[in-house]
Amino acid sequence: MAGPLLDVAGLTVSARNRVLVQDFGLSLARGERVGLIGESGSGKSMTAAALMGLLPEGVAAAGSVRLDGTAHDLIGASDRQMSRLRGKRLGMVFQEPLSALNPLMKVGRQVAEALTRHGGVPGRAAAQRSVELLASVQLPDPAQAAQAYPHQLSGGQRQRVLLAMALANDPDLLICDEPTTALDVSVQRQMLALISDGVARRGSGLLFITHDLAVAASICDRILVLRGGVLVEQGPTDEVFSRPQHPYTRGLLAASDLDATDSNGRLFTVASAAGYVPAGVPAGVPAATAAAPSVTVREPEQGVPDEASAEPLIRVRNLSRTFRRGRTSLFRPPAEVHALQDVSFDVTPGQRFGVVGESGSGKSTLLRILAGLDLPTSGSVVVAGNEVAGSREGQLRQLRSQLQIVFQDPMGSLNPRMRVGEIIAEPLLLPGTPVAARHHGARVAEMLDAVGLPREAAHRYPHQFSGGQRQRIAIARALICEPRILVADEPVSALDVSVRAQILNLLSDLVDKYQLTLVFVSHDLGVVRHLCDTVAVMHRGRIVETGPTGQVYAEPRHEYTKTLVASSLSLHEGERIRAGAASHPASF
Amino acid sequence: MKTARKLSPALLAGAVLVSLVLGAALLSFLWTPYDPVQAFPADRLQGSSTEHLMGTDRYGRDVFSGILYGARITLFVGLVAVGIAALIGTPLGILAGMRRGAVEEVTMRGADILLAFPALLLAIMFGAVFGAGTTTAMVAIGIGSIPGFARVARSGTLQVMSTEYVQAARAASQPALRIARRHVLPNIAGLVVVQCSVTFGLAVLAEAALSFLGLGTPPPVPSWGRMLQESQQFLGTYPSLALWPGAAIAVAVLGFNLLGDGLRDRFDPKLNGER
Amino acid sequence: MGIRLLINAARFVLTFLVATVAVFFFMRAIPGDPAQIALGVNATPELLEQTRREFGTDRPLPVQYFDWVSGLLRGDFGTSYVTRTDISPLVLDRLQVSLILVGLAMAVALLIAVPFGTLAALRHRKPSGVLLSGLSQLGVAVPGFLAAIMLVVVFAVGLGWFPANGWTPPGVDFADFLHRVTLPVLALASVQGAVLTRYVRSAVLEVMSEDYLRTARAKGLGKLEALVKHGLRNAAVPVLTVASVQLAALIIGAVVIERVFVVPGLGSMLLDAVGNRDLLTVQSVVMVLVALTLIINLLVDVLYTIVDPRLRKRA
Amino acid sequence: SAGSGGGSSDAGADAAGQDGGTTGVVVALTGEPANLDFTTTAGAAIPQALMANVYEGLVEIDQDGQIQPLLAQSWDISEDRTTYTFTLEPGVMFNNGAAFTADDVKFSLERVKSDWVSSLKAKMDVVDTVTVLSDTEVEVQLSRPSNAWLFDLGTPVGAMFDESGVADLASTAVGTGPFTIESWKRGESIGFAARDDYWGEAPKVQTATLRYFADAVATTNALRSGDVDVVYNMQAPELLPTFEGDDAFTVLEGTSNGEIVLSMNNARAPFNDVRVRQAVLHAVDRQAVLDTAWSGYGTLVGAPVPPTDPYYEDLNNTYPYDPDKARALLAEAGAENLDIAFTVPTRPYATSVSEIVVSQLAEVGINATIESAEFPAVWLDTVFTRHDYDMSVVLAVESRDVLTMFNNPDYYLGYDNSKIKDAAAAADAADEAGYVSGMQDVVRTINDDAAAGVLFLFPNIVVAKAGVTGLPANSVTEALDLGAVGWQ
Numbered sequence A: 001m002a003g004p005l006l007d008v009a010g011l012t013v014s015a016r017n018r019v020l021v022q023d024f025g026l027s028l029a030r031g032e033r034v035g036l037i038g039e040s041g042s043g044k045s046m047t048a049a050a051l052m053g054l055l056p057e058g059v060a061a062a063g064s065v066r067l068d069g070t071a072h073d074l075i076g077a078s079d080r081q082m083s084r085l086r087g088k089r090l091g092m093v094f095q096e097p098l099s100a101l102n103p104l105m106k107v108g109r110q111v112a113e114a115l116t117r118h119g120g121v122p123g124r125a126a127a128q129r130s131v132e133l134l135a136s137v138q139l140p141d142p143a144q145a146a147q148a149y150p151h152q153l154s155g156g157q158r159q160r161v162l163l164a165m166a167l168a169n170d171p172d173l174l175i176c177d178e179p180t181t182a183l184d185v186s187v188q189r190q191m192l193a194l195i196s197d198g199v200a201r202r203g204s205g206l207l208f209i210t211h212d213l214a215v216a217a218s219i220c221d222r223i224l225v226l227r228g229g230v231l232v233e234q235g236p237t238d239e240v241f242s243r244p245q246h247p248y249t250r251g252l253l254a255a256s257d258l259d260a261t262d263s264n265g266r267l268f269t270v271a272s273a274a275g276y277v278p279a280g281v282p283a284g285v286p287a288a289t290a291a292a293p294s295v296t297v298r299e300p301e302q303g304v305p306d307e308a309s310a311e312p313l314i315r316v317r318n319l320s321r322t323f324r325r326g327r328t329s330l331f332r333p334p335a336e337v338h339a340l341q342d343v344s345f346d347v348t349p350g351q352r353f354g355v356v357g358e359s360g361s362g363k364s365t366l367l368r369i370l371a372g373l374d375l376p377t378s379g380s381v382v383v384a385g386n387e388v389a390g391s392r393e394g395q396l397r398q399l400r401s402q403l404q405i406v407f408q409d410p411m412g413s414l415n416p417r418m419r420v421g422e423i424i425a426e427p428l429l430l431p432g433t434p435v436a437a438r439h440h441g442a443r444v445a446e447m448l449d450a451v452g453l454p455r456e457a458a459h460r461y462p463h464q465f466s467g468g469q470r471q472r473i474a475i476a477r478a479l480i481c482e483p484r485i486l487v488a489d490e491p492v493s494a495l496d497v498s499v500r501a502q503i504l505n506l507l508s509d510l511v512d513k514y515q516l517t518l519v520f521v522s523h524d525l526g527v528v529r530h531l532c533d534t535v536a537v538m539h540r541g542r543i544v545e546t547g548p549t550g551q552v553y554a555e556p557r558h559e560y561t562k563t564l565v566a567s568s569l570s571l572h573e574g575e576r577i578r579a580g581a582a583s584h585p586a587s588f
Numbered sequence B: 001m002k003t004a005r006k007l008s009p010a011l012l013a014g015a016v017l018v019s020l021v022l023g024a025a026l027l028s029f030l031w032t033p034y035d036p037v038q039a040f041p042a043d044r045l046q047g048s049s050t051e052h053l054m055g056t057d058r059y060g061r062d063v064f065s066g067i068l069y070g071a072r073i074t075l076f077v078g079l080v081a082v083g084i085a086a087l088i089g090t091p092l093g094i095l096a097g098m099r100r101g102a103v104e105e106v107t108m109r110g111a112d113i114l115l116a117f118p119a120l121l122l123a124i125m126f127g128a129v130f131g132a133g134t135t136t137a138m139v140a141i142g143i144g145s146i147p148g149f150a151r152v153a154r155s156g157t158l159q160v161m162s163t164e165y166v167q168a169a170r171a172a173s174q175p176a177l178r179i180a181r182r183h184v185l186p187n188i189a190g191l192v193v194v195q196c197s198v199t200f201g202l203a204v205l206a207e208a209a210l211s212f213l214g215l216g217t218p219p220p221v222p223s224w225g226r227m228l229q230e231s232q233q234f235l236g237t238y239p240s241l242a243l244w245p246g247a248a249i250a251v252a253v254l255g256f257n258l259l260g261d262g263l264r265d266r267f268d269p270k271l272n273g274e275r
Numbered sequence C: 001m002g003i004r005l006l007i008n009a010a011r012f013v014l015t016f017l018v019a020t021v022a023v024f025f026f027m028r029a030i031p032g033d034p035a036q037i038a039l040g041v042n043a044t045p046e047l048l049e050q051t052r053r054e055f056g057t058d059r060p061l062p063v064q065y066f067d068w069v070s071g072l073l074r075g076d077f078g079t080s081y082v083t084r085t086d087i088s089p090l091v092l093d094r095l096q097v098s099l100i101l102v103g104l105a106m107a108v109a110l111l112i113a114v115p116f117g118t119l120a121a122l123r124h125r126k127p128s129g130v131l132l133s134g135l136s137q138l139g140v141a142v143p144g145f146l147a148a149i150m151l152v153v154v155f156a157v158g159l160g161w162f163p164a165n166g167w168t169p170p171g172v173d174f175a176d177f178l179h180r181v182t183l184p185v186l187a188l189a190s191v192q193g194a195v196l197t198r199y200v201r202s203a204v205l206e207v208m209s210e211d212y213l214r215t216a217r218a219k220g221l222g223k224l225e226a227l228v229k230h231g232l233r234n235a236a237v238p239v240l241t242v243a244s245v246q247l248a249a250l251i252i253g254a255v256v257i258e259r260v261f262v263v264p265g266l267g268s269m270l271l272d273a274v275g276n277r278d279l280l281t282v283q284s285v286v287m288v289l290v291a292l293t294l295i296i297n298l299l300v301d302v303l304y305t306i307v308d309p310r311l312r313k314r315a
Numbered sequence D: 001s002a003g004s005g006g007g008s009s010d011a012g013a014d015a016a017g018q019d020g021g022t023t024g025v026v027v028a029l030t031g032e033p034a035n036l037d038f039t040t041t042a043g044a045a046i047p048q049a050l051m052a053n054v055y056e057g058l059v060e061i062d063q064d065g066q067i068q069p070l071l072a073q074s075w076d077i078s079e080d081r082t083t084y085t086f087t088l089e090p091g092v093m094f095n096n097g098a099a100f101t102a103d104d105v106k107f108s109l110e111r112v113k114s115d116w117v118s119s120l121k122a123k124m125d126v127v128d129t130v131t132v133l134s135d136t137e138v139e140v141q142l143s144r145p146s147n148a149w150l151f152d153l154g155t156p157v158g159a160m161f162d163e164s165g166v167a168d169l170a171s172t173a174v175g176t177g178p179f180t181i182e183s184w185k186r187g188e189s190i191g192f193a194a195r196d197d198y199w200g201e202a203p204k205v206q207t208a209t210l211r212y213f214a215d216a217v218a219t220t221n222a223l224r225s226g227d228v229d230v231v232y233n234m235q236a237p238e239l240l241p242t243f244e245g246d247d248a249f250t251v252l253e254g255t256s257n258g259e260i261v262l263s264m265n266n267a268r269a270p271f272n273d274v275r276v277r278q279a280v281l282h283a284v285d286r287q288a289v290l291d292t293a294w295s296g297y298g299t300l301v302g303a304p305v306p307p308t309d310p311y312y313e314d315l316n317n318t319y320p321y322d323p324d325k326a327r328a329l330l331a332e333a334g335a336e337n338l339d340i341a342f343t344v345p346t347r348p349y350a351t352s353v354s355e356i357v358v359s360q361l362a363e364v365g366i367n368a369t370i371e372s373a374e375f376p377a378v379w380l381d382t383v384f385t386r387h388d389y390d391m392s393v394v395l396a397v398e399s400r401d402v403l404t405m406f407n408n409p410d411y412y413l414g415y416d417n418s419k420i421k422d423a424a425a426a427a428d429a430a431d432e433a434g435y436v437s438g439m440q441d442v443v444r445t446i447n448d449d450a451a452a453g454v455l456f457l458f459p460n461i462v463v464a465k466a467g468v469t470g471l472p473a474n475s476v477t478e479a480l481d482l483g484a485v486g487w488q
């Protein structure tokens, strides 16, 4: 009876005319934490969905999946049989937190449903318990958050709601599909600790899908590397990361190193990784210290925008945005959330302005206001000479023709009924774009190449792509017409390191070529450090610190910035953490 | 990709049924077994026979000829009424849903008034001004059906407008018309298609009711709706009189509904997995 | 809050007034002289003159209009040319009947449509689903009067379970009310239910592949259960819309059913009044309908934001 | 349950249907009264319900069309036929408790001229004076002799009112008849209760209910499901075969005054040519029309005179169906390939009739295009008032209406009455025999001129549960007399 908790053999997942995952095998013991890494679109999510029996329509699985204590094979089990396992013995955190929550149900109820579902908890207790669960995932003011609808929560908050839901019944097998992509580093650390604690405590199994090698290193005992639907390498974490066998794995390691560049000064991708020499090989080197060189590389270009700074492209003054959430009771006034408070900053043309900060600190809200999609409660926002606050749709036209936005949620921002080619080409339809109609196809193909998607992707619909692929579609759409301003919300959060490197390279190119002005939100300090010349740190709706990236990273002044920089994970650090998993540092 | 798309059974069945009706309508221009208008009192109320496939009615007219001929009227009435309603109502609804505020207020309250306005009154009014007849009736029915389309389109639009892909398009300064065409319309198309097919059925029957009030197709020109209506009294004695036009209407409505369903499902990329 | 209410009330009144103008002049534009109809064949010019004077239809249109509207605002609908009595109690009586009939029918229609539409969507590939949607399509294709007659023939004439027709107000004899209301409600509901089923199916299909349903299933909900608990509300807005349009249209549109079952509803009243060119009665009925429609649709707009909080306008 | 009447409680009727021991009867009708006042509102529905049941006249018209005494026991006619002296039934009470006296006769007859808003009032134009001789004797002086007048006394214009009972005629009815109105649910039913102080023979039932239906199918359904006991003046003869073979029901086929008149606009081309009109009459196969349009129920008559009228004679053979003759007449008139508009009122009978007539006219080269006219509003306006039509068809329900239709050149038929005017006046003034022969002459003249076609006489079809007795089969006046209706 001491067999593995989960035994997967010969798992093949195929869509109508393509094989998405081929012959996947995995044996997972109780208490074991297995990481699944690999290229974006390599089939990680599909594998997870196949284990849960939740493949989308038109996609089918074959092979065998056995869960200890369950007589039947999970593949081919009836919906009835599976629904008895799901939520109880199998828990899953889905990749895209924004579309994974029911938009019309308060999140507290959604969590409570996971509890009541399997009989254990009566309704009232479930409500109570769901608030506790929300608290355990560090949602601020959990009782109130429980009353919020998903669209009233930030990306990272929703992701944590999903996590709370998956953890609700202490499942035997927890599958996490990129559970921390929307979380800032300090919250990320806490969530990882929460997950691994739980696994250790209950002796359950963890299948952890991530593109973040540092995260994988910090939590997983064993790593599986998937590429093109095929397992190309597996082994204990140390081994895979220190002595990668497969060239792809080696490439991934190279690409994850944002401090290393190739001969052209560009980040390594899997393709260019041949020339990569790991910096200070195995363990023990704190990554953050190596920040200086890449920032200095950027220094000369930074001079140009500085001169023109007399005329900022974006000028934000005393910006505040207050949301109201639904009432928790009839008698109390609706709760107010101060998403932005008294925010002021300037962005000059050509500047690369990074925004980092706590999950829920108002980053997405800020970007939406910059794009004129939301109106500030008070304060002024001038973008390219246009006052955004209080202007009407028509007046925003001019502003927007120079601006493109990439949303945090790629799925929601793609029209499900348009083919990807049409979606990407859409900005070209605007008057004043230089591309003639007959060249649209070619231009789309170019963009698909640039973001690393196959050209035939143009003919498919958004739902047929992986999370990372969708994110790239959104980026391609934003960049196709070479906007003057790009406002991007976590645009690379779902990308594997290689593709991420490719995208970051692309952005750098555009900045250089067209003087693209960038407002870039990311929770990944490394990415921001690499890409941005200026960084603003947000905390609880305020900008607590701004300055040149290097300076802020090297000498953080505000307490929160210090915590943030300190919690930043590098690959090696991650391994260190895992080694001392029992006594993880609580960051606050 | 574009090769060898499988037609859904609904779409196929719908297409077959609709072409049947269309075929009957076209055929009636060239040939009907008997004059559909001429009465032969001596041959009245006969059952099906080789001479009269579907028997004869109370006037001794050949029902089959009437059905063939009636297909014209039915198609005409249904399509034009639906066309009017959909082409006016849907854009209005989308407009109201996209431009909230005064525009919405005016269009929707207008639609409310029109919705409250009995189609019968419209028909009488139109009949008075333009003379009663098939065209008048279907225009009245079409106009009377506008509010339904407007409200359905608006509700769908409201929902679509709150999605991020529309916000992305707005953020990218896409003109409203293009957003309406490329984002809103395709995403409410399912509902609109259903509305069309339902309205088609209702229009055909409404024309019959109006004919009965002297506001539709005047006798003796056969329209299915009126044939059915007139056979009401014979239900107890000659049920087949109601059967044939009833079946014909059912075929047409079913055809358009199936076609509508098929189209709806076809335009729903998520339903079909990969194609 | 107070101001919002006031604005809403003002909008309501304004729309209502616009409607009065439309209705009034519409009714004057349609051919037919109420006096002539009251007198029938053999009317003489003198009698016509006299009758017109009696009806007040000989006065200038603006005078007639203001007379009518000022009465309306006081809650006085005027005197019918036909019944020669106050219109208000007649209309309100009929309205009550229609509201009961149509309200019950819509409730039953929803009870039919929601489960059937959901199943039809859920099984849209399976034969049972195709059968369900086929049935609903047939329901749409069957004219209301035929459905009604069938019900009468089978359940009243054949089996004798229900009376063939007639109406008892619920306040008078509730058991008899139920007995008599069953068939007309079923007749209305079967057709409307079939129509609604189509919208439910479409709306449910729309949400069926949403990610949050997958999340719900990951919690252990079955496919159907997830759809019911999470999908239906998301599909509710269009269905609500159609149901409200149907409700508004049916208050008059139930006339066929009213006739078959001899239910004294507003629809047959309107039809008769139009036939008799009982102008004031027609105008009153239409204005009652306008008011009802406005109320229904305002309520539905509020319901939208309750069902889907994302639709709330920003203050 | 007796007395409640109405649609809601047919318990009495149901019980009656089963064991025949019986207090009530429920009659289904189509066409509901708009109000209860036939002095100001046209149409047959009100008199159908109220005459004979609530209101009574001095005389009544029996099932054979004969004038019979009612509130007047007897009457004397002076030599010059202008003075009528009526002797009234003694002890007659109105249902409000007032006694019926000669004063009421005077009041009622004079009120027709003063207060009635209906062209029917013209029928009282011949009355010069009404003199009360005693409580039970009244003398009426006519300005000229009139046979029609005595007959008219048996129709609604002859109804007797109580002076204190006319304040609200639209909703209360005060009369001397055997019933009072017990309940009235608009849109549904009128419930009658038998009076126990009725002067004449007491009705056979305690309650009688008239239930109104929108269409004929609903009436028969109600009959089959036991909701009603009688369907009177059934409007869908197509449904009859299913009742005729059934022992549980009796079917009566009586006659009525309703002629289906195929009207031609005598005043304008092409129908101002008598040959064209005659051609039309020859072209129409009336038997075929009757068969198709009304399933063969009804009576063929050659002129607008029902067999129950005293001056009826069979004129069916004046214009036999003869398409060749029709074509010849048309050729003679130079009216081949005639295009005419056929304005058809929106009534089921009219639609059915028009479809077959159009087809028959087409055979002789008359191309008639049907134009539906909403009835009554539009039809009254275009055809009746503005005479803007070529051909139309309508049911003329009034009793003895030949002269109304043809003795007035301004009537919509546009018939030039110069040939009949004097003869008609003479006939009216003559004695009874002279009246009959004079009217026959008038009718023949009209018929020879083919002034209008009378396609057939509407049947009065009554379907009842087998046990119901005393139903009036013929509808001679508008009244539906429930006084004799009872159960076996």
Ligand SMILES: Nc1ncnc2c1ncn2[C@@H]1O[C@H](COP(=O)(O)OP(=O)(O)OP(=O)(O)O)[C@@H](O)[C@H]1O
Pocket (backbone or CB within 6 Å): A015, A020, A038, A039, A040, A041, A042, A043, A044, A045, A046, A047, A056, A057, A058, A059, A095, A211, A463, A464, A465, A466, A467, A468, A469, A494, A496, B273, B274
């Ligand atoms: N519904 C679908 N139908 C057909 N193909 C699909 C569908 N969904 C995803 N795919 C394809 O399956 C492949 C694997 O997708 P999957 O979502 O498993 O990738 P992933 O490894 O999770 O990538 P990411 O890291 O970007 O999320 C991708 O190439 C994607 O295009």
Ligand SMILES: Nc1ncnc2c1ncn2[C@@H]1O[C@H](COP(=O)(O)OP(=O)(O)OP(=O)(O)O)[C@@H](O)[C@H]1O
Pocket (backbone or CB within 6 Å): A151, A152, A153, A154, A155, A156, A157, A182, A183, A184, A323, A324, A325, A337, A338, A339, A358, A359, A360, A361, A362, A363, A364, A365, A366, A408
């Ligand atoms: N529509 C809304 N109604 C109420 N509260 C809202 C709404 N939108 C956002 N909020 C709240 O505002 C705060 C800021 O949200 P925002 O999405 O800007 O955070 P963020 O910085 O982007 O976080 P993350 O990194 O997790 O995406 C959060 O606390 C969120 O709950």
Ligand SMILES: [Mg+2]
Pocket (backbone or CB within 6 Å): A044, A045, A046, A095, A177, A466, A467, A468
């Ligand atoms: Mg994925």
Ligand SMILES: [Mg+2]
Pocket (backbone or CB within 6 Å): A154, A155, A156, A363, A364, A365, A408, A489
């Ligand atoms: Mg965010």
